[in-house]
Amino acid sequence: MAPVDSQHPHRRPNNGAFLHYFRDLANASQYHEFIIRNSCNFPNDDEKNIAYKDFATIEMALDILENSSCKSINLYGEDPDKIWDDFHDSFTNIEAAGGIVKNDENKILFIYRLGKWDLPKGKLEPNESLEHAAVREVEEETGIENLKLQNFIGSTYHTYKERENNAQILKTTFWYLMKNTDSKELIPQTEEGITKVEWKSKDEILSDVLPNTFKNIELILKEAKII
Secondary structure (H helix, E strand, C coil), X not given: CCCCCCCCCCCCCCCCCEEEEEEEXXXXXXXXXXXXXXXXXXXXXXXXXXXXXXXXXXXXXXXXXXXXXXXXXXXXXXXXXXXXHHXXXXXXXXXXEEEEEECCCCCEXXXXXXXXXXXXXXXXXXXXXXXXXXXXXXXXHXXXXXXXXXXXXXXXXXXXECCCCCCEEEEEEEEEEEEECCCCCCCXXXXXCEEEEEEECHHHHHHHHHHHECHHHHHHHHHCCCC
């Protein structure tokens, strides 16, 4: 999946399939899958495989995920792009960018925030490019410098509800691989709730990070072939 110019809000997964993890704010470790696919992949219509008809189908699918024990919804139809557009328009959309940073020892840079291991990332500023935002956020959250941007990895998606006005947010995060070769002291951005910044080896990622991180972080690490 390639990034699209930040002036175009309707970014879509380009393979007709959308994997989305809903995060319950009351329990940040709880996730639900929401998948959009071409109809030929799902011939059966049951609780988890729902044929798309119109905008109301999306509302029904979201209601099932949020208010039942169902963990996964396969929403299918002949035009996945149309389903994506309707899904996208169901939310207030926010874009963010972040980085998977490697050092000379092939260790990966992680932050520790609110009891979870995470990768550095943050929201785009007005008129800011994805690449600039990714580097800026990594530098701000970790204190690192001299980053070399290498390539785009992929995107992750999650939703949440704003506490102030109950607005439903769809947040798309664009991830880039970066390289760092200096040994500058790492400084957590404490005003953002970050208490630790650490380099982790693959073994440490498997033993320490994965048991205590978000599903989307696991997904993007796999996409980057880190794990």
